[in-house]
Amino acid sequence: MIRRRPSVVPLLLALTLLVLGSTACVSNGSSVNGSGSLSSEQAARAPGMAGFPSLAEVVRVAAAAADEFLIRQDGADFAGDLPLSHCTAADTAADFSPVWTSSPPHQPADAAYGIYRLTYDPLATPVTLTVAWDTPPAIAADCWIGLSDWVSGNWHWEQLPEGSELELASPERYSDAAQHCFVAVLVLGETACSLATIGYGIPAPPTGDGYTLYTPLSDTMTYLIDMDGALVHTWTSPYKAGATGQLTEAGHLLRLADVNNPTFSGGGSAGRLEEYDWDGNLVWSYDLSTSTQCTHHEFQPLPNGNILLIVWNLYTKAEMTAAGRNPAKMSTAVCWIDSILEVRPTPGNGGDVVWEWRIFDHLIQDFDATKANYGDPAVHPELFDVNLAGSFIPDYTHVNSVAYNAALDQVVVSLPLFNEIWIIDHSTTTAEAASHSGGRYGHGGDLLYRWGNPKNYRAGGASDQQLFGVHNAHWIADGLDGAGDLLIFNNNAGTPQGQQYSTVMELTPPLNPDGSYDKPGTAYGPAAAAWEYKASPPASFHSGTMGSAQRLPGGDTLVCSASQAWFFELNPAGEIVWEYTNTFPQGGSPVVFRAIRYPLDYPGVSGLQ
Numbered sequence: 001m002i003r004r005r006p007s008v009v010p011l012l013l014a015l016t017l018l019v020l021g022s023t024a025c026v027s028n029g030s031s032v033n034g035s036g037s038l039s040s041e042q043a044a045r046a047p048g049m050a051g052f053p054s055l056a057e058v059v060r061v062a063a064a065a066a067d068e069f070l071i072r073q074d075g076a077d078f079a080g081d082l083p084l085s086h087c088t089a090a091d092t093a094a095d096f097s098p099v100w101t102s103s104p105p106h107q108p109a110d111a112a113y114g115i116y117r118l119t120y121d122p123l124a125t126p127v128t129l130t131v132a133w134d135t136p137p138a139i140a141a142d143c144w145i146g147l148s149d150w151v152s153g154n155w156h157w158e159q160l161p162e163g164s165e166l167e168l169a170s171p172e173r174y175s176d177a178a179q180h181c182f183v184a185v186l187v188l189g190e191t192a193c194s195l196a197t198i199g200y201g202i203p204a205p206p207t208g209d210g211y212t213l214y215t216p217l218s219d220t221m222t223y224l225i226d227m228d229g230a231l232v233h234t235w236t237s238p239y240k241a242g243a244t245g246q247l248t249e250a251g252h253l254l255r256l257a258d259v260n261n262p263t264f265s266g267g268g269s270a271g272r273l274e275e276y277d278w279d280g281n282l283v284w285s286y287d288l289s290t291s292t293q294c295t296h297h298e299f300q301p302l303p304n305g306n307i308l309l310i311v312w313n314l315y316t317k318a319e320m321t322a323a324g325r326n327p328a329k330m331s332t333a334v335c336w337i338d339s340i341l342e343v344r345p346t347p348g349n350g351g352d353v354v355w356e357w358r359i360f361d362h363l364i365q366d367f368d369a370t371k372a373n374y375g376d377p378a379v380h381p382e383l384f385d386v387n388l389a390g391s392f393i394p395d396y397t398h399v400n401s402v403a404y405n406a407a408l409d410q411v412v413v414s415l416p417l418f419n420e421i422w423i424i425d426h427s428t429t430t431a432e433a434a435s436h437s438g439g440r441y442g443h444g445g446d447l448l449y450r451w452g453n454p455k456n457y458r459a460g461g462a463s464d465q466q467l468f469g470v471h472n473a474h475w476i477a478d479g480l481d482g483a484g485d486l487l488i489f490n491n492n493a494g495t496p497q498g499q500q501y502s503t504v505m506e507l508t509p510p511l512n513p514d515g516s517y518d519k520p521g522t523a524y525g526p527a528a529a530a531w532e533y534k535a536s537p538p539a540s541f542h543s544g545t546m547g548s549a550q551r552l553p554g555g556d557t558l559v560c561s562a563s564q565a566w567f568f569e570l571n572p573a574g575e576i577v578w579e580y581t582n583t584f585p586q587g588g589s590p591v592v593f594r595a596i597r598y599p600l601d602y603p604g605v606s607g608l609q
Contacts, residue, residue, distance in 0.1 A: 115184045127171040129183070130199060131164045137187055146184035147174045155184065210599040211608065212567060214560070215241040215255060216582060218589040222253055224605075229580050232608055235276045242270025243297045243593040249603040251278040254307075256299060261289045264312050264336065266395040267545070268297035268593075273309065278607060286343055286351045297400045298594075300411075306344045306354060308411065310399050312336040315360065324365030324373055325386050338399040340411060340424075357411075357424060357433040357445050359384055359397055378458035381519070382436075382446035388418060388456055400546075403474035408515045409440055410448065412486065414473040416545075418456055419465060421473040421488065423449040423509075423517070441516055448516065449509060454523035464523065466505075468492035472548040472594065481555040481572070482506050485530060489547040489559075494538055501538035504549040504559055504570075506531040533557070533574050548594040558597045565590035569597075 129145065137143050143160040151173045158166060168174065175181045211232060215222040222245050224233040235253045242256030252275050259271035271289030276282055286307075288295045292314045300308040315335045321327055325335075342355035364375050364383035377385040389396075401414045409427040414420075425439040425448055432438030433445035441448055452467030454460030469491035476482045486507040494501040508530045510518040517524065535541035546562030555572045568579035582590040598605050 115182060127168045129166040129168060131160060131166075131185070136164070144186040146186065148176075148182035149173050150176045210597050210602070211605050212558070212580070212595055212597050213245065213247050214567070214582065214592045214595040215243075215245045216565075216584055216589065217241050217243070217591050217593055219585040221585065222255055223584060225580065227578065233278075235280050237274060237276070239272065239274075241593070242272065242295070243268045244299075246299075246301065246596060247598055247602075247604045248275075248301070251604045251607060252276060252283065254299065254301065256295065256297075259287075259289050261294045263291050263314065264289075264294035264296065266296070266312075266336070266398070268400060270295045270297070273299055273307065284345060284347075285349055286345065288341075298402055300402045300404050302342070302404055303406050306342050307351075308402050308404060309341045309343060310402050310413075311339045311341050312395070313339055313358070313360070320386070322371070323360065323363055323386055324368045324371040326365075326367045329387060329389070332394050334394055336395045336397070338397045338413075340399075340402060340413070355426070355428075355433065356430050357428075359399075361434040362436075362446055376458075377456075381450065381457035381459065381524070382443060382448075384447075385456065401472050401474070405475045407478075410515070412473050412475065414470045414488070416469045416471060416491065419453040419467040419470060420450050420456060421452055421467070421470060421486070422447050441514075449524060451507065451509070451524050459521075459523040466490075466529075469545065471546055476506070476551045480551045480553060482531070482551060484511070485509075487549050487551055487557075489543075489549050491544055491547060492542075493534070494542075499539055500544065501534065501540075501542045502544075502547060502561065503541075504533040504557060505529040533559075533570055546591070546593045548596075550595075550597055552597055553599060558595065560592055560595035562592055562594070565592055567592075567595045 129147075131143075131145070144157055145160050145166055146155040146157050147168075149156040156174070160166060209227055211224050211226055213222065213224050218240060220237050220240055222235045222237075222241075223231060224247075226232050235255070237255060237257055239257035239259060242258045245253055245255035247253055255274050255276070256270040257272040257274050258269055261269060261271045264271075271287065271294050273286045273295065274282060275284040286309075288309070288311065294312045295309045296312055297310050299310070302308060313336065315323075315337055317327070317330055317333050317335070320330060320335050337358070337360045339356055339358040339360075341353050343351040344354050345351045362383050363373050363386040364377050364380050365371065365373060365386045366376055367387050368374060373383075373386075375383075377383070384397075396417075397415060398417045399413045400416055401412075403412050404410075404426065405412070409425070410423050411426045412421055412423045415422065424445060425433075425441045425443065427441070428439035428444055435444040436446050437444045439445075450457070452470060453465045455462065455464065467488070467490055471489040471491060473486055473488045476485050476487050478484075486509060488505045488507060490503045490505050492500055493503040506529060508526060510520070510525045512518060519525075541559075541561055541564075543561040543563040548560040548562070550558040552558055552569070556577065557570045558567065559570065560567050565582040566579065567582070568576045571577050582592055584590060
């Protein structure tokens with residue numbers, strides 16, 4: 001289902017109204033005559049008809065309503081949805097039986113209405129009532145607008161013209177001292193239509209207009225939709241998604257594919273990166289799926305044309321023990337530890353590995369003093385404690401995102417099982433990346449910065465943890481609000497309090513002019529996020545696994561609540577101004593790992609203009 005809303009402003013309330021034709025049996029208690037206007041008798045009787053609430057009744061119910069909607073229906077997606085058999089006003093069922101004073105143009109069962117409360121200042125607002133349709137009525141003349149006439153205390157009815165804009169004579173009659181205006185929308189006839197917005201003046205479109213790309217995990221197809229939720233392009237692969245895909249400036253789709261590696265069967269498993277042109281032809285692929293290595297979750301194209309890949313590497317129990325892992329914490333024979341590869345594509349197929357960074361080269365432990373990496377994790381936060389976590393699963397480090405900052409030549413990754421993000425130096429050689437020195441920042445492949453869970457390096461306790469199941473850590477791009485900050489999808493922010501919910505966090509790291517990071521206290525700062533979105537109620541937005549967020553031009557933020565298969569766009573005030581619920585594939589799971597918005601001027605979508 002697609003729901004598009006403009007930003008909420010005092011003069012405009014945006015709703016979704018589904019007129020369901022003959023199934024919506026609530027009818028206005030007025031009719032039209034053959035000339036297409038209300039008869040004088042009907043105009044006089046309409047406000048007091050038994051089949052339609054009087055203005056006095058509407059005011060009384062509105063005063064008791066707990067929200068901005070007057071007509072409600074239990075179980076409706078929006079309070080503005082029209083019911084099938086009756087309306088519910090302020091949670092009280094009220095059957096409005098139709099009463100007609102003369103033969104109507106359609107049967108009463110073929111009509112439906114909704115009543116909305118708007119805020120309207122006639123002295124400061126254009127005197128034009130605008131109705132915007134997702135899908136307009138088949139016959140424009142079938143739509144009538146009723147306005148609250150505060151002078152007479154009755155409804156004033158006018159037929160909505162073709163242009164869906166109604167110029168109001170004496171507009172001050174329709175708004176009371178509190179600037180409240182009630183508007184009834186009546187649609188006649190066997191028609192199916194969708195009302196997007198209603199209000200005074202022309203609503204501004206959402207700032208994030210463009211196209212949204214996503215690949216459901218259970219699907220072999222990748223989808224590109226417009227702002228109305230219409231499908232504008234698809235690509236098909238022989239393989240289900242290996243988590244995510246991206247669109248290049250050339251209009252090519254880069255997509256991870258799950259080749260069903262029998263060894264690496266964890267969440268996000270891929271094994272293959274594919275490139276399809278706009279017409280769906282496979283033009284390049286890179287395979288890394290063996291008994292000891294497999295790509296997974298995400299990739300990151302670089303400015304030089306190379307691609308960063310997240311790779312699982314298999315280590316035996318003996319290798320882990322040699323690295324200082326406590327055998328008592330190992331219940332399986334193998335362990336998967338991540339690395340980041342930089343691959344330079346070769347024409348046609350395949351690629352060359354030109355850089356590699358491995359977590360295994362940056363371990364510390366205080367379990368076995370005979371090992372070379374023995375030390376105090378509290379003294380070396382730049383290293384990873386190989387004995388973290390009380391239980392062992394094969395997919396131990398489970399890096400689930402990778403992003404790049406060209407100005408800093410740094411890479412950020414997220415680790416949901418350890419509830420942290422890490423930043424490393426990309427300027428190193430592969431040899432330097434395996435060491436503790438070298439590169440632009442002089443620390444080789446050691447961690448330059450980490451945040452989210454300071455107890456991992458013994459600089460805090462459970463109460464200091466701020467990330468829970470983190471995904472999609474990345475820098476906000478230049479030219480966008482918050483440029484240079486990190487945007488993070490925090491999956492289970494409510495876990496410590498017992499209520500599960502997700503948040504989106506914007507983090508301002510303690511960056512020095514030279515690109516290094518301060519560690520002023522025992523834990524890396526900052527103490528709190530610079531901005532955080534939490535829904536109301538919080539549990540209404542919760543993706544226990546996966547998910548993403550993207551800062552858009554104009555300051556809005558696109559969020560993918562993965563397990564809810566729900567995309568929504570937030571304005572800077574945290575209000576939802578656009579949303580979409582995925583329904584693909586038909587008959588399969590609609591869960592989506594990530595959604596990416598491309599603006600209208602992005603070169604990769606120029607063919608759609």
